[in-house]
Every structure is written in C-alpha cells, then in structure tokens.
Amino acid sequence: MTSSPTSPTTLPEERRQHIVQLLNQHGKVTVPELSEHLDVSADTIRRDLAGLEQAGLVTRVHGGALPVKPTTPPYKLRRDANVDSKRAIAAAAAKLIQPGQVVMIDSGTTALEVARSLPINLLATVVSASPYVAIALADYPHVEVVMIGGTLDKTSMTFTGSAAHVALSNLRADVCVLGVCSLHETVGISTISLEEATLKRLMIGNAREVIAVTTADKLHTAAPFVVGPLNQLTHLVTEASASDELLSPYQTLGIQTFKAAN
Amino acid sequence: MTSSPTSPTTLPEERRQHIVQLLNQHGKVTVPELSEHLDVSADTIRRDLAGLEQAGLVTRVHGGALPVKPTTPPYKLRRDANVDSKRAIAAAAAKLIQPGQVVMIDSGTTALEVARSLPINLLATVVSASPYVAIALADYPHVEVVMIGGTLDKTSMTFTGSAAHVALSNLRADVCVLGVCSLHETVGISTISLEEATLKRLMIGNAREVIAVTTADKLHTAAPFVVGPLNQLTHLVTEASASDELLSPYQTLGIQTFKAAN
DNA sequence: CATAAACAAGCAGTAATCTGCATATATGGG
DNA sequence: CCCATATATGCAGATTACTGCTTGTTTATG
Secondary structure (H helix, E strand, O other): OOOOOOOOOOOHHHHHHHHHHHHHHHOOEEHHHHHHHHOOOHHHHHHHHHHHHHOOOOEEEOOEEEOOOOOOOHHHHHHOOOHHHHHHHHHHHHOOOOOOOEEEEOOOHHHHHHHHHOOOOOOEEEEEOOHHHHHHOOOOOOEEEEEOOEEEEOOOOEEEHHHHHHHHHOOOEEEEEEEOOEEEOOOEEEEOOHHHHHHHHHHHHOEEEEEEEOOHHHEOOOOOEEEEOHHHOOEEEEOOOOOHHHHHHHHHOOOEEEEOOO | OOOOOOOOOOOHHHHHHHHHHHHHHHOOEEHHHHHHHHOOOHHHHHHHHHHHHHOOOOEEEOOEEEOOOOOOOOOHHHHOOOHHHHHHHHHHHHOOOOOOOEEEEOOOHHHHHHHHHOOOOOOEEEEEOOHHHHHHOOOOOOEEEEEOOEEEEOOOOEEEHHHHHHHHHOOOEEEEEEEOOEEEOOOEEEEOOHHHHHHHHHHHHOEEEEEEEOOHHHEOOOOOEEEEOHHHOOEEEEOOOOOHHHHHHHHHOOOEEEEOOO
C-alpha cells in the first residue's frame, strides 16, 4: 500500500502547524477537508485537533474546529477595543482638518473615529474606501462623500483590487488620515497585508499632508508589508500615554507630533 | 483551484454563532426566518435556540428568540413601519437567486432586505452601489462583494456620478434586483431623481434577468424621471395584499409575478 | 371559540466520534 | 546487525451527535 516511490515526509508537528494556519486563514476547518488536503486519515486529523485543543490553539466542534476566539470577523472585535483612547486620538486629529479641504480617510477603526469626530458643519470632500466611513458621514450636510469602489476585503472592511487602485490613482487630496498598523524607526510604515500596503502607499503619494493616527502600542513595531519610509508622514497623533522618548525619532524627522487629551 | 464540487459545508456550531450574531444585529430572530436564511429545517433551528438558551446566550420566546438583556436595537432603519412586509417580499425574491450567479443589488430598503435574506452559505458575486449592502454581506463567507464607487447621494445612500457610471458600464450580471420607486402601465419604470434613473437604466441594461421588488403602494404610480419600459423587467415580487387586478398588466407583458408569503 | 402556526417528543438514517488494536517507522542499546 | 521501545498511523466496531420527519399538543390571534 505505502509504496509511493518518494515519500514526501511531512512531520506530524509540521502538519499541525499547517492546520492552525489554515484555520486562521479560512476561519474554520472541517475534518474531511483537512483529511483530503493533508492526505492523512480522518482519525489522524481528529487526534491532531484534540491535541491542538489541549494546547489551546483551536476550539473543537462537531465536524471540525473553529478559532479559539468567537468566529466574529476580526473587524468587529477591534471595533470595541479601546474605543475611548481611539476616540480621544481621533478628536485631536480632527482638529487638523481645515474647512474646504479634500480629505482621504483610510479604513481602520481609528480613522473611522476621525470621520465621526469631524464637526457636523464642516465643509469638505471626503474620499474613502471604507463603507463605514461613508455611512458615518451621510448626515453631514456639507461633506461630499466620494467612495473608492472595488472588491471588499472582509477582514479590513476596505474595498481593494484594481478598481480601487485606478480610482485612487486619479485623485489628489489635501490631507490623508492614515490608520497606521505599525511604525518603526528603521522599517518605516508597515502593515499586515500586501493589498492594504499598496493602497496606503497610493493614498500617501496622492496627498499633500499625511496625518498618521495610532495608539501608542503600534509605535516602534513592524509588520510584514512595508508601505514606505517614515518621512512621508507630516503629522502623527497618538495617545497621551506615549512617552517623549518614543516620539523623539519622529520629531527629529520633522513630523509634527500630537498627543490626545486623554 | 482546489475547489471541490461539493457544496460548501457549514458547521453546526458555526451556525449557532451566526444565530447569535444575527440576533444582536437585528434585535430579534424568528424560527422561519432563520430556517430560510441558514438553509436548515425549523426543527434544527428550535434545537439550536434551545441549546443557546441553555448556554445563556439568547432568550427563547414563542416564534423565535430575543436578546438576553432587553436592549434597544441600534437599528436605524427600524422607524420604517413596513419593515416586516419588506422583509417578506425580500425573502420571496431571495429564492430567485441561484448559486454561482453574479447579482446586482440596487440601493433602497427593500433591495437591502433582499441582501440580508440571502442564505448564509450562498456562493455568489454581489455587485452594489450601496454601502449598507456591502456591510450586510461582509459576514457571508462565500459571497464576493464588489462595490461601485462614486459620489454619495445622501438621500438614496447610493454612490453615483461618472465614476459609478463607468464602473457599472463595465459589468455584466446574471440578475439584477431592482428596488423600484414607481411602476406604471403606460409610463413604465420611473423614479424621483435623474441620477438614480440613469444608474438604474445602466443596471437593467447590463443584467440578463431583472427582478423588481416593491411594496404594493408603488404599483400603478409614476415619478418624474423615467428609467425605461416595463417589459425590461423579467420578474416582479410584491406584497401578498396586491390584487390580481393590479398585477395583470405585468403578467400580460410576460413578467413573472410573485407574492410574498405574508 | 376556531384556526393556523409553533412547539415537544419520539423515530430513523446518516455522519462524526471514540476506543481498542494492529501495523509501520524510527531510535538507540546490546 | 538485531531487537526492544516509543511514536505515529490506519482500521473496525461501538457510541454519540446531528438532522429531518411524523404525531400529538400548546400557543397566539381574530
């Protein structure tokens, strides 16, 4: 039976890591699916899942496994995380927007709060690729809302793809409000997906001023996909709890830094 | 692609999480509605609800379930009195959507309810110019959401303008779900704004089938801006209360008419 | 009070799971 | 080189979970 000429030896541990990866990537895994994909029997998969649950890496359910944290999309979880500090940051950033400007607002929870913090009578044009931003500004009588269309990326709730790329390429804004994933002194601006990085790069390139809004825990960290160097930022708004030491690299680059009134 | 021909499977536990999510989102859930939406029998739903109540996640009531704590749902569109009849119309229209199709969904509250009534494991591509539709479908694992960008028209909550025009011109859909403003035997399809009429005309022209969804009070009425003749419609879904007399003009045109199970 | 819908309990078929056991595949000592 | 041991895997039978259907009962509503 097991007479495959070259047995591509897959280590058990390697296979288990693969299961965890598939789960995080796909949101769920089923036993038959894994059995076929990894070319082992369903029993082996079940034993793997039992071990992974013991290790706290998956939640075992009848028929397969789900992520440990409830399967609600990542975005909805983040929505409720540190809303207060994000709102304080957003309020500080909103003051930097001048009447009459064309403003790009990134996706991401902090950037969304900036949209919500804008004064209700503001006269402006707001460009965004996030449906939440569009809905948040629907009641603003003097704001013209321009949406970047495309394919919905469900983890970041942003419209992406070539259509978004084309639409963004033909725009020129006064200000861009960037919801930053990670900022690092030497790595620069970075984020967790390639598509996101590409779009952020376009937004930065097509705006005169770039305001980065971020919680303090994102400072001095890095993510896989690099957007560009730090000196493309013109303003940085973060929490009051951020130490001066953390902010000094940005100030030496000529970036205006602001702390939220926490 | 490693796509097997078997239909995408939904884990029981996954389905229960969906129920909780729908409950928090809608403020209430009914057994028939969940049965339709999740594509399982009413008995299974009842068993799910019993288990969820045991776990303290829902409060079981006759006919469905309510949140554990009597919260006021943040449901902005709820002030609309005929939500229930719109939802019934939407449920009937959703049955006309076949797996694998490319579906255009118009803006408007009834069309939005169609999106919300689609079975959760539907495999499809949905094109829309409404941010609410995009958000409603964000949790559908096998639906690709394509957004038509443009300038936000705040009265209809649709993205319009030349950008939307261009994006719609380059699309070809299997079916279009049209939220109709007015239908009249001699005037045809009409609506209240020029921009809306233009976009609806484009959507109709680029879809193989056109399903109009509308409450009965819109039948035999007219609005200022004409979209096109009635015979461009292929299906019409309306309330159970609509008289046969009202529907006969459409049937003689070869339009398939459906009444919601009210 | 009558009717239709919703419910609960039980039954049967299918799929998933669990348990014990036999067979490989190293790994290291004699 | 041979063998004992631990680990990993697959298989077979018993058990459990899930689902839809049927029957009789309860609940809501006009």
